Amino acid sequence: MKIHLVDGTYELFRAFYGAPPATSPDGREVGAVRGLLRSLAALLAEPGVTHLACAFDTVIESFRNDLFAGYKTGEGIDPALWAQFPLAEAGCRAMGIATWSMLEFEADDALATAAARFAEDPAVEQVVIGSPDKDLAQCVRGDRVVLLDRRKGLVIDEAGVREKFGIGPASIPDYLALVGDTADGIPGIARWGAKSAAAVLAHYRHIEVIPDDAAAWEVPVRGAAALAASLREGREQALLYRTLATLRTDVPIDTSTLAWQGADGGAFAAFCASIGERQLPGRIRSR
Numbered sequence: 001m002k003i004h005l006v007d008g009t010y011e012l013f014r015a016f017y018g019a020p021p022a023t024s025p026d027g028r029e030v031g032a033v034r035g036l037l038r039s040l041a042a043l044l045a046e047p048g049v050t051h052l053a054c055a056f057d058t059v060i061e062s063f064r065n066d067l068f069a070g071y072k073t074g075e076g077i078d079p080a081l082w083a084q085f086p087l088a089e090a091g092c093r094a095m096g097i098a099t100w101s102m103l104e105f106e107a108d109d110a111l112a113t114a115a116a117r118f119a120e121d122p123a124v125e126q127v128v129i130g131s132p133d134k135d136l137a138q139c140v141r142g143d144r145v146v147l148l149d150r151r152k153g154l155v156i157d158e159a160g161v162r163e164k165f166g167i168g169p170a171s172i173p174d175y176l177a178l179v180g181d182t183a184d185g186i187p188g189i190a191r192w193g194a195k196s197a198a199a200v201l202a203h204y205r206h207i208e209v210i211p212d213d214a215a216a217w218e219v220p221v222r223g224a225a226a227l228a229a230s231l232r233e234g235r236e237q238a239l240l241y242r243t244l245a246t247l248r249t250d251v252p253i254d255t256s257t258l259a260w261q262g263a264d265g266g267a268f269a270a271f272c273a274s275i276g277e278r279q280l281p282g283r284i285r286s287r
Contacts (some may be wrong), residue, residue: 001050001051001053001123001124001125002048002049002050002124002125002126002127002128003051003053003114003118003124003126003127003128003258004043004049004051004052004053004128004130005055005111005114005115005127005128005129005130006040006050006052006053006054006055006130006131007035007055007107007108007109007111007116007129007130007131007133007136008055008056008086008088008089008099008107008269009055009056009057010056010086010107010131011040011054011130012032012036012056012081012085012088012161012188013037013081014035014151015031015032015033015034015035015036016031016035016080016081017032017080018035019032019035019075019253021080022034022073022244022275022276024274024275025273025274025276025278026252026274026275028086028087028275029055029080029083029235030084030275030276032081032088032275033084033223033275034085034275034277035093035157036088036091036092036281037092037095037218037277037286038149038280039182040054040092040095040097041095041280041283041284043130043150044260044284045223045283046188049260050259050260051258051259052068052097052098052100052258052260053097053098053099053100053114053255053258054092054097054098054100054127054222055099055100055107055108055110055276056085056088056089056092056099056100056101056102056107057065057075057085057100057102057107058076058085058086058101058102058121059102059103059105060072060073060077061073062102062104062105062106062109063105063225064106066241067244068185068186068239068240068241070185070186070187071184071185071186071244072183072184072185073185078176078194079258080108080285087275090100090271091271091275092172093264093271094263094264094267094268094270095261095264095268095284096260096261096262096263096264096287098128098254098257098258102251105232105248105251108135108136108247109247109248109249109251110134110253111131111136111139111247111253112136112138112139112249112251113247113248113249113251113253113255114127114253114255115127115129115139115145116249117251118255119141119144119145121136124262125158126143126144126145126146127144127145127146128146128147128148128269129145129147129148129230130148130150130153131147132147132148132149132151132156133147133177133200134150134156134165134172134181135163135172135176135181135184135220135245135247136247137156137161137164137169137172138169138170138171138172138173138246139154139169139247139248140160140161141156141158142157142158143157146160147160147196152162164195164270165198166194166195166198166199166201166202167197167198167201167202168205170205170206171201171202171206173199173242173245173246174197174206174243175197175198175201175240175243175247175274176188176205176206176241177189177207177238177239177241177242177244177245178196178197178201178231178238178241179192179194179197180241181191181245181266184244184245186241186244187234187241188241188247188281189230189231189237189241190230190233191226191230192227192230192231196221196222196223198221199221200217200221200227202219203219204219205216206236206259207231207238207242208239208241210231210266211228211273212231212235213228214217214226214227214228214229216228254286261285261287262284262285262286262287263284263286264284264286265287266287268280268281268284268286269281
């Protein structure tokens with residue numbers, strides 16, 4: 001069997017900015033929720049999709065905000081989108097999909113935890129993480145744990161990660177620490193860009209192995225002296241940024257109920273009626 005893990009937060013954002021707005025019978029904006037549920041229905045209709053879960057950032061803040069004041073928050077999220085988060089989780093549960101609501105951790109941590117668990121399960125043929133998020137590239141293992149960009153229909157295995165970033169999955173947190181990740185509020189280290197980080201990490205793999213003195217570097221990189229000096233001055237911060245970028249694999253989630261048995265008929269019909277969704281009840285089988 002294959003395990004499909006869906007980044008519900010990403011999918012909800014994608015639906016909000018890609019699907020047309022829609023209003024529920026009681027006047028709430030529900031276009032993103034409708035788009036998300038229709039997308040999940042399409043996924044469930046695909047061959048081989050039998051076991052899946054969807055993870056959400058119930059709150060945007062996590063333990064990482066306690067480590068670094070500049071880490072991402074919910075500030076700036078469109079209120080019309082933010083109001084649909086609880087609806088999206090309720091809709092997924094009514095559809096019969098295992099749903100993980102993250103408070104202390106992030107949705108990506110839940111996905112990383114599940115991927116690590118199922119990668120060790122001999123009964124699992126492949127783990128498919130439904131997200132193009134570069135953070136999740138660190139979870140990829142050969143062609144056993146892969147990323148799926150559903151919008152592009154692109155599967156990214158370990159060879160794909162190396163082709164895209166120039167490094168292996170294990171070095172992704174180090175890469176993000178050096179280059180920065182604006183989406184997560186990680187500023188990165190001055191002077192370090194994608195090419196220099198990839199070149200150095202392809203050889204050293206991890207930040208703590210990179211020598212302070214560029215003269216000791218065993219890989220030729222343009223501007224090495226300036227890069228080394230910047231890292232030497234900001235090494236402590238770089239290690240903190242790597243901690244922020246490293247996904248947790250010890251999140252307390254229930255991974256025993258991923259087999260999809262169908263929607264909770266009455267609850268799903270009632271939920272769809274509450275958001276004015278008329279198509280889905282007839283498309284989704286009930287258990």
